[in-house]
Amino acid sequence: MTICYIDAFSGLAGDMLTAALADAGADTATITQALNSFALNAEIEWEPVQRRGIAALKFRVKNTETAKHRHLPDILKMIQSANLPDAVKASAARVFEVLAEAESAIHGLPLEKVHFHEVGAVDSICDIVAICLALHLLKVDEVHCSAINTGSGTVNTEHGMLPVPAPATARLLQNKPIYARGPALELTTPTGAAVVAALAKTFGTMPPMSIEAIGYGAGDHDFKEHANVVRVLIGKASGATESTSVSVIEANIDDASPQVIAYTLERLLEGGALDALVIPVQMKKGRPGVMLQIIAPPEKREELTAILFRETTTLGIRFHQAERRVQPRQWIEVETPHGKVRIKVTPHGFAPEYEDARRLAAASGAPLKEILSGAAHAYLLKTKR
Secondary structure, three states: OEEEEEEOEOEEOHHHHHHHHHHOOOOHHHHHHHHHOOOOOEEEEEEEEEEOOEEEEEEEEEEOOOOOOOOHHHHHHHHHHOOOOHHHHHHHHHHHHHHHHHHHHHHOOOHHHOOOHHHHOHHHHHHHHHHHHHHHHOOOOEEEEOOEEOEOOEEEEOOEEEEOOOHHHHHHOOOOOEEOOOOOOEOEOHHHHHHHHHHEEEEOOOOOEEEEEEEEEEOOOOOOOOOOEEEEEEEEEOOOOOOEEEEEEEEEEOOOOHHHHHHHHHHHHHOOOOEEEEEEEEOHHHOEEEEEEEEEOHHHHHHHHHHHHHHOOOOOOEEEEEEEOOOOOEEEEEEEOOEEEEEEEEOOEEEEOHHHHHHHHHHHOOOHHHHHHHHHHHHHHHHOO
């Protein structure tokens, strides 16, 4: 499986990502020819540049169009009538649909009445189509993205001066890891945010992969603070089993009963936490307390945070990203004198399933330890380990 990992440490704009994918090997002539088929009176340029000593590619769309407002049906019709592979049409349409949903929510308008403003301009249409085509040319199966540097300050739009991230960008990146670092400028645009919101499978640390190509796409500015580029890493999934990015959620509590803490752990596990534990801690002024630590899929972070706030007395919650690596496992069922028990098997060991053994112990009256040892013995006999 081919992976594209987008490293958005200097933000994310459509032209930067287009250039990065081309720099990583997507054929510029093919992309240019496809964009020219739209008959948008646009001139496509590719220019090698330097950003803080890093060789990068700059992508430009020059056009004379003055009508910038387009509706979603108009843009979808343009995409469907273009000379593009079906997979590219589907991806590009999805990006615009996601963007339209964000704009619809912000302006309180039906999807078909949303004006795309700047994003409806020729250069943004070209950016989105070019990105989807470049991913297709590179035979990318999955897109993953880092935490995104949005920038800060304000940005001038057709709606006037707006804070960074702009409303559409903020909506598109809701529940995704973002931060602001560097100059007070808009570093992530609605176009860039829409692409990853629609196409990226995960956000956070790099997935396990073997890198085959690297590309750098340059932004307009050449900052002193850092190289103003988007980096893409293209490669094959490395096969490291279940190495994934996870969110670690923590909260310190010193005024809740053990029953409340135990109940909260149950709700967290039911809500999708991969693991949840309680760690005794000594808090300020000598107060004993506990730290709840939850390991969760990134997409479950907000849902589990809501459970923590609802069920406990905590006033603050901490988050950080981590990598989780898990051994492959399978289930084998064995027969014991008291009934069937599932055995969890990994390359380096095995263990009877507690819930199965507990159920049999409660039903038969036999000691739990006897059920567990009997299940382990039955597994060893079955596999002749």
